[in-house]
Amino acid sequence: MLKLYVYKFYLRSNDMQEMLQVVDLWVSVEGKQVLKGVDFSMGYGDVYVLFGPNGAGKTSFMMSLMGFPKYKVDQGKIFFKGEDVTNKDVYERAKMGIGLSFQRPPTVGGVSLERLINLLGKSNGISEEEIDVILDNLKIKEHIKRSINDGFSGGEMKRSEILQLMLQKPEFVLIDEPESGVDMENIALVGHAINHLLGKDKVRSPKRGALIITHTGYILDFVNADKGYIFINGRVICSGNPRDMLNEIKRNGYKGCQVCQ
Amino acid sequence: MPISENRLSEIKSLASAAKDKKAALGPDVDLERFKEFAKRDRVESLSSLKSQTMEAAIMSGMDIKEDVRSGSFVQLNHSVIYESLNEKYKDQLQIMSTDDAVEKFDFIEDYFWRIVKPDQDKYTAAVALNPSHGYFMRVFPNQHVEYPLQACLLVDENNISQNVHNIIIVEEGASLNVITGCSLSKNDAEGIHLGISEFYVKKGGSLTFTMIHNWADNFDVRPRTGIHLEEDAKFVNNYILMKPVKSIQSAPNVYLTGKNAAAQFNNVIYGLKDSYIDLGSKMYLDAPNTRAESIARTIAADQSVIYSRGDMIAKTKEVCMAHLDCRGIVFSKEATMYAIPALVSEGSIRAHLSHEASIGPISQEQVEYLMSRGINKDDAVSLITTGFLNLNIPYIPTFIDNKIKDIINATAKDAL
Numbered sequence: 054m055l056k057l058y059v060y061k062f063y064l065r066s067n068d069m070q071e072m073l074q075v076v077d078l079w080v081s082v083e084g085k086q087v088l089k090g091v092d093f094s095m096g097y098g099d100v101y102v103l104f105g106p107n108g109a110g111k112t113s114f115m116m117s118l119m120g121f122p123k124y125k126v127d128q129g130k131i132f133f134k135g136e137d138v139t140n141k142d143v144y145e146r147a148k149m150g151i152g153l154s155f156q157r158p159p160t161v162g163g164v165s166l167e168r169l170i171n172l173l174g175k176s177n178g179i180s181e182e183e184i185d186v187i188l189d190n191l192k193i194k195e196h197i198k199r200s201i202n203d204g205f206s207g208g209e210m211k212r213s214e215i216l217q218l219m220l221q222k223p224e225f226v227l228i229d230e231p232e233s234g235v236d237m238e239n240i241a242l243v244g245h246a247i248n249h250l251l252g253k254d255k256v257r258s259p260k261r262g263a264l265i266i267t268h269t270g271y272i273l274d275f276v277n278a279d280k281g282y283i284f285i286n287g288r289v290i291c292s293g294n295p296r297d298m299l300n301e302i303k304r305n306g307y308k309g310c311q312v313c314q
Numbered sequence: 315m316p317i318s319e320n321r322l323s324e325i326k327s328l329a330s331a332a333k334d335k336k337a338a339l340g341p342d343v344d345l346e347r348f349k350e351f352a353k354r355d356r357v358e359s360l361s362s363l364k365s366q367t368m369e370a371a372i373m374s375g376m377d378i379k380e381d382v383r384s385g386s387f388v389q390l391n392h393s394v395i396y397e398s399l400n401e402k403y404k405d406q407l408q409i410m411s412t413d414d415a416v417e418k419f420d421f422i423e424d425y426f427w428r429i430v431k432p433d434q435d436k437y438t439a440a441v442a443l444n445p446s447h448g449y450f451m452r453v454f455p456n457q458h459v460e461y462p463l464q465a466c467l468l469v470d471e472n473n474i475s476q477n478v479h480n481i482i483i484v485e486e487g488a489s490l491n492v493i494t495g496c497s498l499s500k501n502d503a504e505g506i507h508l509g510i511s512e513f514y515v516k517k518g519g520s521l522t523f524t525m526i527h528n529w530a531d532n533f534d535v536r537p538r539t540g541i542h543l544e545e546d547a548k549f550v551n552n553y554i555l556m557k558p559v560k561s562i563q564s565a566p567n568v569y570l571t572g573k574n575a576a577a578q579f580n581n582v583i584y585g586l587k588d589s590y591i592d593l594g595s596k597m598y599l600d601a602p603n604t605r606a607e608s609i610a611r612t613i614a615a616d617q618s619v620i621y622s623r624g625d626m627i628a629k630t631k632e633v634c635m636a637h638l639d640c641r642g643i644v645f646s647k648e649a650t651m652y653a654i655p656a657l658v659s660e661g662s663i664r665a666h667l668s669h670e671a672s673i674g675p676i677s678q679e680q681v682e683y684l685m686s687r688g689i690n691k692d693d694a695v696s697l698i699t700t701g702f703l704n705l706n707i708p709y710i711p712t713f714i715d716n717k718i719k720d721i722i723n724a725t726a727k728d729a730l
Contacts, residue, residue, distance in 0.1 A: 121682055121686075143682050143685040144691060147688040152686070159683050161684070161701060162701055162702065163702055164697055168697070172697075
């Protein structure tokens with residue numbers, strides 16, 4: 054309660070500068086506590102990375118931010134662009150400007166990727182010519198007749214996810230392990246595509262905020278992240294320069310982080 | 315008459331003995347209730363069909379302009395009202411009433427009541443004793459017809475029994491695509507459609523047969539079908555049922571008698587209102603390297619009852635392969651669905667038979683995935699359901715696709 058009160062005061066005093074504000078978030082999945090009091094905030098256009106061992110709660114954090122019903126909020130609040138979205142569903146959050154690139158997206162049998170592309174293009178005012186350019190850049194044109202994610206390789210899956218986000222045009226993107234299951238050639242392609250998605254490759258492009266989960270840190274070769282966070286045991290325990298953090302993790306694993314915790 | 319008196323007498327005699335024989339499956343229908351005879355006049359063109367009849371024909375997949383069809387056949391109640399064959403294809407194929415074919419061709423005896431038995435049950439017997447036309451199609455050897463033939467069997471009168479006998483012959487090395495529809499242009503009509511279909515695909519031939527059924531609440535349907543496949547013959551059967559029907563029961567027998575023969579069945583079934591639907595197929599793999607596949611996508615809405623069957627029966631002692639893929643979704647708490655795959659090996663020591671049958675809800679994970687892209691829940695459910703039913707059947711007009719979407723939108727709301 055005290056934290057919420059403090060946050061309200063903070064909002065008034067800071068004129069809602071934060072794009073995302075998470076206050077004391079406790080989340081459970083089928084009775085198991087996966088988030089244990091997360092406090093987290095991001096400004097407009099910020100790009101942050103999340104590190105952490107397997108099972109630390111990183112993906113659960115992203116899924117909770119997106120509003121998947123399986124992730125039950127037991128306590129705390131999520132504010133997006135100053136609005137309390139804690140009780141909003143996935144669709145409402147997507148419409149407000151949150152997008153998610155899944156680590157392992159589901160197959161949607163019988164629905165071609167092309168159909169989804171046309172649907173998203175139409176509803177977000179993207180011309181066929183623009184779509185064509187995006188498809189060319191992502192080298193995914195030859196796959197669009199297939200059912201969504203059906204038999205896609207790791208790289209194809211990630212490219213399809215980034216493609217969908219490009220058509221969705223969210224203000225804030227959640228990217229869950231963009232390198233997992235992707236070969237080195239595709240990592241470069243996906244990395245450049247994410248950079249483009251975030252508007253980092255052009256001076257005048259609108260900048261999108263992003264939260265990226267990474268284990269390997271390869272993505273940092275392509276995307277210039279502002280800050281890194283370490284997630285352990287359902288909580289954010291520290292922040293810092295993402296490259297320094299990555300180097301530390303590579304040297305010593307998460308043992309040092311246990312101390313911080 | 316080219317068919318010998320002896321043969322005709324034999325058929326009548328078998329039928330007479332079976333006229334009260336109940337079918338093994340499906341509710342029994344009292345045929346005595348449907349004794350009306352309804353004759354209709356011929357029309358000059360499909361565009362001169364009455365508006366309601368035309369609408370019913372269109373909903374059954376008919377191309378009224380016939381631009382992308384090689385020929386057409388329309389029967390209304392007990393009358394053939396339209397037959398046409400594009401001049402361009404007259405050296406490639408024939409299309410006419412089965413009655414005319416029986417009068418005209420000496421060879422017809424070899425194809426008449428050969429793979430459907432007149433004494434199978436009271437419904438086959440009724441057609442053998444009181445036939446009312448049906449279509450005859452034949453494509454000549456090694457001919458590949460550019461556009462499909464189309465046929466429509468319509469009913470617009472109460473209390474009739476439409477007893478049709480259809481024969482298709484695909485000669486050696488030929489290929490044919492057929493689109494047929496059966497429809498009511500009087501929505502409240504009570505009655506029954508009895509359809510005997512005998513299809514013969516000869517060596518190296520190929521037949522793709524698509525049937526769209528548009529019946530209504532008070533109408534019973536009992537098709538009886540046999541398909542005979544010779545060496546290297548291919549048969550694809552697409553079946554779509556998207557409107558209510560009082561009851562329908564059918565299980566075509568497919569005889570794969572020549573080596574390398576292949577058959578595929580694709581059934582798309584949407585049970586609405588209190589429809590009783592019992593559909594499947596029986597494939598007999600009786601030659602080396604024969605292959606059969608049966609795919610069914612079924613949705614049970616409202617108070618419908620659906621039996622989705624598939625029998626693969628291996629008889630050859632050589633290698634053969636068969637697979638059943640039978641998936642269903644139950645949309646309503648008052649609907650019932652049975653998925654009944656059956657695999658039989660009669661001493662077929664080298665047969666590979668498999669099946670996957672499942673009944674389950676729409677995937678919540680898929681719905682939420684699409685919602686996270688900014689697609690609302692209803693549209694996501696509709697998209698997934700359309701995808702579930704999408705078997706990529708060619709030559710299905712866009713408006714039928716749209717109709718499918720309308721039905722899904724109207725019934726899928728309670729699915730989650």
